[in-house]
Amino acid sequence: MRLVLAAGTTRTATIEGISAAGATPELMADTPAIDAEILVYGQPVSSDLVPVSPTGCPTPAVISRAVREQVGFDVTVIDAGLAAETDAPTVSVGAEPGRDIREERAVPNVDAVFDRARELGRSLPDDELFIGETIPGGTTTAAALLRALGTDLGVSSSLPENPIPLKEQVATAALDASGSAPGELVDSPLTAVEAVGDPVQATVAGLTVGALESGSSVTLAGGTQLVATAALVRAFGCDEPLSLATTSFVAADPAVDLDAAASTLDLDVAATDPGFERSEHVAMERYVAGEAKEGVGMGGALALAERDGIGMKTIRAQIAAVYDRLDPDSTPESAPAADRGDR
């Protein structure tokens, strides 16, 4: 089992009000690079900054890393369009940062990126891949891609109040800029990504198609961004079994219909509940308030913990430990935050 993390960026993420994947729009470009470091090394390396939302919600990289410290799965990070240097080791698929989808073309080199990712997906020796993502603004590009592919599925948000009207406005502008009507590009899936998508979509779709072709099983480890990628995989005519492992926070989002995604796209969908409401730790309370919800393979990591029989109480304690190690303001010598869970 290997978790492959596709890490990228777009200019779309810098549209005011789109994403919470960074304390400020300027810091958002660094988030995927540092997420990769946290997942690989357990802490940021190229910077001292832990990515947080404007209200202080820590990146889901903290959650996935904590699970990794309990479960011990392998990680491979793909540079799927990073804008900042990262000290995490990455595999290149020739991706560049995505543009603003309101421009005519959103994703450079889309065919080459898909082909390279597909070849990598075919070649990796693992029987089972989990594939996650970190890309700020990814639910907006997901919304635009779903519309271009003619799929009527809603998207989640890293913000507690999902800015749906803004996303719809951006998605409409994206389709307009590329001169295509909703559903028109369902038979040209890479053209759809090039027009209104992001480089992580091309990378994850390529990895998934290649791995399925070589007989590996694939679980998309994420929320509605990966639902959009699943739509892309299906648009390529790939009808192999495909799973999606996400969080209870995505499942609880009223904008999201996971049952519809499962039936429309023939996905085996599971959502894991980490029981964060049982903790009083600052690392988890913003999730309970509806922030972040998913990312950096979080839903897949939680599913792996469950499969290995590691209780969520243990995972929550590890999340607190990882966070306290990272947070310069934390006081690990003080009493640990209460956890009211008995599991």
Add this chain to the structure above:
Amino acid sequence: MRLVLAAGTTRTATIEGISAAGATPELMADTPAIDAEILVYGQPVSSDLVPVSPTGCPTPAVISRAVREQVGFDVTVIDAGLAAETDAPTVSVGAEPGRDIREERAVPNVDAVFDRARELGRSLPDDELFIGETIPGGTTTAAALLRALGTDLGVSSSLPENPIPLKEQVATAALDASGSAPGELVDSPLTAVEAVGDPVQATVAGLTVGALESGSSVTLAGGTQLVATAALVRAFGCDEPLSLATTSFVAADPAVDLDAAASTLDLDVAATDPGFERSEHVAMERYVAGEAKEGVGMGGALALAERDGIGMKTIRAQIAAVYDRLDPDSTPESAPAADRGDR
């Protein structure tokens, strides 16, 4: 504990008769890229070819991977001047392939590479680093660097018959081409690397100096290439404790004086004997005949196995398993090769 592998190439390696790190000179440029894949994934990914010497001795990446499958240490690969694409995730330090050291300048961007590697060595969170190398022709650039630094230590070879006169001739030509006399560059260590060294030396020296500055312990996991890098670290004025973990094959090489290296460079030197003469497996017999000897962190990996109390008989069985998995000609269903060891 983390094993950091610096992987690079030079044009020096293509000089006829210099290196056995590839079946042909053309394939040698791929060797470090595939070594990294074997260490990370357990098999080549970007190619079907396992690097072997002209006589069929498998790359020491097979040994280090086998130990990793028993010990479970983390690995980070640094692109220290790869010439071929690799599907192993790598951290960039801005290195490019080295030139032929008989040109005036052998290593591009040497200051930037050293600085970036030093910053990375400072930033990595691990208390203990093992640092290994894979670079064909590396003992020749090591010989030239030792001479430029005025150190009178011999170098080993991946060939059973060490081509010492050829190496001396190339090292002399390298010093001549850069207009420097032996020992003249001891106070300008990076100038020495730029003139007659290779990009892996700059990378390993930077990592080592940075890690030691940040209070981590460092073990150079390799043979005389890393003795040359230790000389470089000392030439920077860094006098922190430093270890070298190599193999019994390097220690047994009559061209090598590890005691002299230990005292001249204040190194804590250990050589581990994997007892390959007790096995009849093809993966190990060429080592017994004096080929390869070291590389891809092999000596350090064996030391880690010993430290963890894993017997060399177990390691030899794992080496056979890794090799049989890789080798298209192997017949794993036939009887396993005999191992006459009781430990």
